[in-house]
Amino acid sequence: MEKFSNEYFRKLANDLKFDLSDEEIEELKKDFIEVEKQVELFEAIDTEGVEPMVYPFETPTIFLREDEVAEVLDQKEALANVPDVRMGHVHVPKVVK
Numbered sequence: 001m002e003k004f005s006n007e008y009f010r011k012l013a014n015d016l017k018f019d020l021s022d023e024e025i026e027e028l029k030k031d032f033i034e035v036e037k038q039v040e041l042f043e044a045i046d047t048e049g050v051e052p053m054v055y056p057f058e059t060p061t062i063f064l065r066e067d068e069v070a071e072v073l074d075q076k077e078a079l080a081n082v083p084d085v086r087m088g089h090v091h092v093p094k095v096v097k
Contacts, residue, residue: 015097
């Protein structure tokens, strides 16, 4: 069985609200297979004994500015022009499954 079938891509495209032609599906298959090969290369790297990093830099970042509280809107002011407010939050329609 093919790992990335045409139906897989059609369902994925449908979930994202667009259509794909057969040519586009074939191009996507090639791209997905290439990415999968690259991931396999990463998986082949021996990481035994290597400590995981929490942050990619060893030195702490010191150039960030301090937060300064300026004029802050209260909830009523912030939601004044919102067309649909539910339980104190902005409500927007769902666009992706």
